[in-house]
Amino acid sequence: MTLNSIGLDTGKTQKLAADLNILLANFQLYYQNLRGIHWNIKGKTFFDLHTKFEELYTDANVKVDEIAERILTLGATPLHTFDDYTKAGKVPVGKNISKDENAVHLIIDSLAELLMIERQILKSSDEVNDEGTNSMMSDFITEQEKTVWMMKAWLGETV
Template sequence: MTKLNPIGLDLEKSKVLAEKLNALLADYSVFYQNVRGYHWNIKGDKFFELHDKFQELYEDLFVKIDEVAERIRTLGHTPHHKFSKYLKDADVKESTEVADGVQDVKDTLDSLKIIITLQRELLHLSDDAEDEGTNALMSDYIREQEKLVWMYSAYLK
């Protein structure tokens, strides 16, 4: 007989999901701090528009970080919280240039690609685990972020 967690999901599959969600939490946390740096340090003729856009983005990331951590708890596991662990585990890397708007947008696109790819993996894993909660969350995030990729890419043209 399959062992189930408190919300009725297979224990082993929910453990794998929680591990992947912790990887996503690490990526989101590093990305969040990068975007805060872009917002604080942007310079140049696109200052006002990028300053506002980066604020919108980091505010959205703040919400997503909390939702991902809470989803890990809902699955019966513990979200990581140490930034040193995030830096070790994240595929999104710390940005070194935070005052050049064009580079910041390029770095944002690179980070979104990493995150969307991981979320697609989580979408498939959550489907296999019959975890509608994680699946719906990832589906919503992917839809929102694909639109952001289109918008930020259009900005660079």
């Protein structure tokens, strides 16, 4: 076993970095969805949702950077082309969504996909003893579960 400079098995961290790249690609798609619904939202809930969507895309942008930097920390190269993102994409792509409920459903569906990817990475990072990735995934999951709950509450639904 060869350890990298942060004390992790290089072979195992390469697989983890590949999984993080899948998360990165999907977060980029989620980010674009949020920008689109922020720009295109219409109706009586415009002011509230326009502001909320901006808050969410600003947060997603920060997370994209954190994921890319973690990939670099593990010694790999982050994906950075739209072609790579669409090939690895599992998050649904929302196009021309302007109705409030459709926009909120897109967020919930996108977060559901991200949460599945993050939970797998959380499991893998635990097995590799990668506390840095593990902590990041745990924080992401906690925040996103709360966002799903809030979006469902907005719709009048339960989780």
